Amino acid sequence: MNTVKTEGLTKIYGSGNTAVTALDSINIHAAEGEFVAVMGPSGCGKSTLLHLLGGLDHPTRGKVLINGQDIAEMTDDALTELRRREMGFVFQFFNLLPVLSAVENAALPIMLDGVKPDEAKVKATEWLTRFGLADRLANRPDQLSGGQQQRVAVARALVSEPKLVLADEPTGNLDTRSGDEIAALLRDVSQKYGRTVVMVSHDPRIAAYADRIIFLKDGKVIDETLLEQKNGKNAEMVAERMTKLAN
Amino acid sequence: MNLNLMLASRYLGGRKLRTFLTTLAIVFGVVILFGMNIILPSMMQAMEANMKAAAGVVDFSISSVSGDAFDPAVMSRLEGIEEISAVAPSFTRIFNLGADFLDNDPDSPDRITAIQLVGMDPDAVQTLRAFPISSGRFLQSGDTNAAVISQSLADAQLLTVGDTLTLPSVNGLTDLTLVGILPPRTLPGNEEVYTTLSAAQEMSGQPGRITSIDVNVALDAADQEGRDAVAAEIQSQLGSSYTIGALSSGTDVFAVLQMSQAILSMFGVMALFMGGFIIHNTFRTVLMERQHDIGMLRAVGASRRTILGLFIAEGLIQGVLGTIVGLALGYLLGVGILKAAEGPISAFVNIRLDNPVVSPGIVLLSIVMGIGVTVVAGILPAVRASRITPLEALRPTSAQADFERERGRGFWVGALLVLASIIMLFVGQEAMIAAGGFVFLIGLVFLAPAIVRPVTDMFSVLLGRLYAREGTGEVARGNMLRQPARVATTASASMIGLAVIVAVGAVLTSMTGTMTDVLRQNLGSDYLMVPPSIGLWANNVGASAGLAEELSAIDGVGPVATTRFAGSASDGVAISLLGIDPAIYPQVSGMAFQEGDESAYEVLAAGRAMIVNGAFLMATGAELGDTLELATPDGVQSYRIVAVAADMFNAKVTTAFISQANMAADFGRAEDVLIQLNLEEGAEAETVDTEIRAIMHDYPQFNTIAGRAYVEQMLGYLNAVFSALYFLLAFLAVPSLIAMLNTLTISVIERTREIGMLRAVGATRRQVRRMVTAEALLLAGIGTGMGLLSGLYLGYSWVVAMDAFFPMSYSFPIAGLIAGLATGLIFGALAGLIPARQAAKMDVVAALRYE
Structure with missing residues (x-):
């Protein structure tokens, strides 16, 4: 069963002469526990696709099915609840609340869902401990490094046990080593914890951590590649392919 | 703890300076409302009691x-x-x-x-x-x-x-x-x-x-x-x-007190209005700054209600905190001012200020207003916050231009209100005109966003000259235009403060002017022989015409004007009739004419005509030109109103002046109850004084007063009352100016990151400082301009509206205008100083990372 699936997904910004087609009849899917990377040059529609998958934006045409359900037909409240329970987000700029500690930030989605703060914190602590942050629980975001902040963000994305994790350039704001760590962490999220991960990235080295890569260009899917994770040369292969596709 | 409360308290705690400043705004609102209301009733009560005691006056005497x-x-x-x-x-x-x-x-x-x-x-x-x-x-x-x-x-x-x-x-x-x-x-x-x-x-x-x-x-x-x-x-x-x-002899002072009471209760309303603006403005800036966080919260599953709740919780916490502090400070300030005012006031007048009067109603009102206004002021931004889409979280920065619509619904509402207020001004009805003042003010608040651009452009020319070749003026201008609504709200807060200063200044100027004129004209005579009961003429024993003749005969005495009294009634309304000699009266005494002029004296001499005061018109409902039937001992006689004028003694008594000839003919009275006389030029003052007093010795029912000295004494008395009013005015003005500083500081904090960026791309500290100062001046300019304009209207409308119970002529408050302009601009520059220094000192890296 596919956790997420699109049918003829189209997004057009503006109208008339100034209309820009960001996405043009996209049909993609991601199975349970699969790690999918979406790649493409700047302005190809990667982020738009992710926004539509997360229900943050409305498609012009087509469908987004989450667990078989069309989210276009949902009310704002239902969508909010869906995001809270079934999806986790990881942003490029971390987007942690500056006034909350690491554990409070990680616990936020389930606290919003009405779980008692103490209980929520226990759960958040579990995730943070798994991600090696057991000794930074009480630190505020400005006391953490970029990599640590992003790990808190991943913990936050997983705390409500969602089936789907959406990551928008999660390593875009990190140095190479921290970037690799986060990418590996996301691969663990899919392999060890069985979540579906859809990640947007323009970095071949990061995308190479995925099970499958979808290439976008000018709002269209132009290629898909399955990767063998045992092969250590994936990154070079992805880069080569991308250069070829870009021309 | 409730999640909303936790987030709210964390945000408040994490932004200590910001929280402090916003809460300060609420504190000011409550301090003014509460403090003012402690001072006013206490002062009014004390003044009323003491005035009555001093003048031996009660409300009615039968x-x-x-x-x-x-x-x-x-x-x-x-x-x-x-x-x-x-x-x-x-x-x-x-x-x-x-x-x-x-x-x-x-x-x-x-x-x-x-x-x-x-x-x-x-x-x-x-x-x-x-x-x-x-x-x-x-x-x-x-x-x-x-x-x-x-x-x-x-x-x-x-x-x-x-x-x-x-x-x-x-x-x-x-x-x-x-x-x-x-x-x-x-x-x-x-x-x-x-x-x-x-x-x-x-x-x-x-x-x-x-x-x-x-x-x-x-x-x-x-x-x-x-x-x-x-x-x-x-x-x-x-x-x-x-x-x-x-009310008799204390009447005039009492009328002033009545008016002050009306003006000062308006102060309270204004203070609240202002407090609301400041708080609203703060919440707006909070919203801008936190757009990012809100978007993220929405993305991870916070519902709109949660966001709304978060903002309302913050408002509540601050409202409660600010109100408590405000109540405490307001009480201390009220008591302090009463104590401070005791000295100067008692130096002039025998006024004893009792312990402060704090009614439970005022405490309740302050609490409801303090917390209520804060929550209400927070709701609009909160609703807006709850509408932020999760997408905002995914945008790299929140610092993007926000060219709000300048001519939206608000503009038209404002334009309509201003138009309505101008129409109300010409309707001519007092209540309409007074209401018009407020309508005008509210209209300007709505129009403000649209005013920002033209006024900013105007001031920019000036600033451009000042800061030539630096480009800082341009950046400042750009900042103002980026968020006209925020600028407008900030400016509105200082506008209301200044409007009140100018308006009250106008009323006070007009009032002092009128009172002084009336006093000088009426009591400007060199000598005044007054009976014990001024106003309640019927109780006095006067003198026959012989006394006045005797006085005239003294060498060195010029014209002698006498006033005679007869009681009458018109259509059941009791009227105090005063007989004057139309030829001599204007030479010695005089009246302040509201309708008609001095030529009315000649008409009095010619036939059955009368000059009446404002109280007469109010009581009888008559108008200039009407003919009324007056009761005389031998039936009724018709008298025509030929002018409306006020004299010092009878401002509140239903009074009509007629000629002494008519009074003798129709009412049979020829007894002088008040005598005023002037000395001839070059008269031997001491000799004349002895002679006058010798003659008056036989007429103990009169008190002989050297008129000019009396005027000075009365003016001193009035000045004491007015200084108390000016004092209260300052009490309102200072917080409004501090509030301006507050808003400006917040606007600098809000743009921390932007300032970091400016520094990063090569702006010197000096340039940043200048930019912020320029912005403060622009802001002050807009607020001052709007404040002066609406202050003029408000002041005019109050003067006209008060005409009913205290007729006065409007004096254009040039001094008030200049003072307002200077205060607004100087304080604008001052207000810029602190944030400008703060901005210039900012660490570039820390500023860039500021979220």
């Missing part, structure tokens, strides 16, 4: 038409009138004292030739009036032959408490024992000797009779309609053989 003593049983007829709060009988009689009666020295002139004996029921009268005893005690109901006198009389007779004062009576000489001394007498009129009702009745040989009933009503001083209704009710209960006098 006496018989004939002036004779009457049976106190009449008092029972007043029992059914609800509004009456206190009633006391009194027996008053003037005792002329024989030559050298008090000083026993034939060589020195007698300073006191008559005294007014006032018999009172000690318990009843103290429910009506305060008697600020300076030594000894007041009369008690068991006293026999006890007396209380003023310090000035005591000094003249070298008496102290326990001594005996001997006075003539129908039973021969009567000894009164002094039990208490009152402060010195400052008003014209005879010295009074207070004693018990029975003692006074016995000394006059009229046991069981009284001469007047004093009545106080439980009505606001400004509630003229209510007072008129009570007067009418009393009259109908007592019948036509009794007359009712309203």
Whole structure:
């Protein structure tokens, strides 16, 4: 069963002469526990696709099915609840609340869902401990490094046990080593914890951590590649392919 | 803990400076509202009580038409009138004292030739009036032959408490024992000797009779309609053989007090309005700054309600905190100001300020307003916050231009309101004009966002010259234009502050101007012979025309103007008629004309015409040009209103001036009750003075006053009242200016990251400082411009609206305008100084990372 699936997904910004087609009849899917990377040059529609998958934006045409359900037909409240329970987000700029500690930030989605703060914190602590942050629980975001902040963000994305994790350039704001760590962490999220991960990235080295890569260009899917994770040369292969596709 | 409360308290705690400043805004609002309301009633109450005590004034004084003593049983007829709060009988009689009666020295002139004996029921009268005893005690109901006198009389007779004062009576000489001394007498009129009702009745040989009933009503001083209704009710209960006098000699000062009360309660409303703006503005900036966080919260599953709840929770926390601090500070400030004001005021007037009056209602109102306004001010931004889409979280920065629509619905609403207010100004009805002032202010608030661009452009030219070739002026201008709505709200807050300053300044200028004019014109004569009871002319014994002739005959005395009195009525409304000689009166005395001019005097001489005052128009409903039938002893006579004018003595008494010829013909009165005279140029002042006083010695019913000295004394008295008003004005102005500083500081904090960026791309500290200063000046310019404009309108509308109970001519407050402009701009520059330094000092890296 596919956790997420699109049918003829189209997004057009503006109208008339100034209309820009960001996405043009996209049909993609991601199975349970699969790690999918979406790649493409700047302005190809990667982020738009992710926004539509997360229900943050409305498609012009087509469908987004989450667990078989069309989210276009949902009310704002239902969508909010869906995001809270079934999806986790990881942003490029971390987007942690500056006034909350690491554990409070990680616990936020389930606290919003009405779980008692103490209980929520226990759960958040579990995730943070798994991600090696057991000794930074009480630190505020400005006391953490970029990599640590992003790990808190991943913990936050997983705390409500969602089936789907959406990551928008999660390593875009990190140095190479921290970037690799986060990418590996996301691969663990899919392999060890069985979540579906859809990640947007323009970095071949990061995308190479995925099970499958979808290439976008000018709002269209132009290629898909399955990767063998045992092969250590994936990154070079992805880069080569991308250069070829870009021309 | 509730998640909303936790997030709210974390945000408040994590942004200490911001939280402090916002809460400060709420504190100011509550301080002004609460403090002002502590000061006002206390001040009004004290002034009213003391004024009444000093002037011997009560709300109504009932006496018989004939002036004779009457049976106190009449008092029972007043029992059914609800509004009456206190009633006391009194027996008053003037005792002329024989030559050298008090000083026993034939060589020195007698300073006191008559005294007014006032018999009172000690318990009843103290429910009506305060008697600020300076030594000894007041009369008690068991006293026999006890007396209380003023310090000035005591000094003249070298008496102290326990001594005996001997006075003539129908039973021969009567000894009164002094039990208490009152402060010195400052008003014209005879010295009074207070004693018990029975003692006074016995000394006059009229046991069981009284001469007047004093009545106080439980009505606001400004509630003229209510007072008129009570007067009418009393009259109908007592019948036509009794007359009712309203406030007498203290009247003019009292009218000023009434007006101040009205103005100052407007202060409270304004303060609240301003506080609301400041708080609203702060929440707006909070929203801008936190857009990112809100978007993220939405993305991870916070519902709109959660976001709304978060903002409301923050408002609540701050509202409660600010209100508590505001109440405490307001109380301290109120008490402090009352204490501080005690000295200067009592130096001029005998005013004793009681302990501060804090009614539970005011506490409740302050709490409801403090918390309520904060929450309401927060709701609009909160609703807006809840509408932020999760997408905002995914945008790299939140610092993007926000060109809000300048001509949205708000613009048209504002334009309509301003148009309506201008129409209201021309309708000519007082209530409409007064309301128009507020409509205008609110209209400007709505129009403000649209005003930002043109005003900014205008000021930018100026700033461009100032900061040539630096580009900082341009950046500042850009910042202002980016968020016209925020700028408008900030400017609106200072606008209201300045508007109030200019408006109240206008009212005060007009008021002082008018009062001074009236005083000078009316009492500008060199000598003034006044009877004990000014305004209540019927009680006075005057002099025949012979006195005036005698005075004229003195070498060095110029024109002598006399005023005669006759009681009359028109259509049931009692009228005090004053007879003047139209040829001489204007040379010595004068009136302030509101409708018509000096030529009206000639018309008075020519036929049955009258000049009336504002109170007359109010009471009769007549207008200029109308002809009214006046009751005379021989039926009615028709008199035409040829002008409307006010004189000093009769501002609140229903008064009409007619010629003395007509008064003699129609009313048969030729008794002078008030004499005013001027000296000829080059007259030998001392010689003339001795001669005048020698003649007046035979007329002890008159008090001889050197007019110019009296005017100076009265002006000093008025100035004391006005300085108290200006003081309260400053009390409102200062917080509004501090609030401006507050808003500006917040706007700098908000742009921390942007300033970091400017520094990063090469702006020097000096440039950043200049940019922020330029912005402060622009902001101040807009606020000042709008403030002055609306202040002028408000001031004008208040002056016109007050015309009904205190006619005055509008003086354009040039001084107020200049002061307002200077204050606004200087404070704008000052307000920029602190944030500018703060911005310039900012660490670039920290600023860039600031979230």
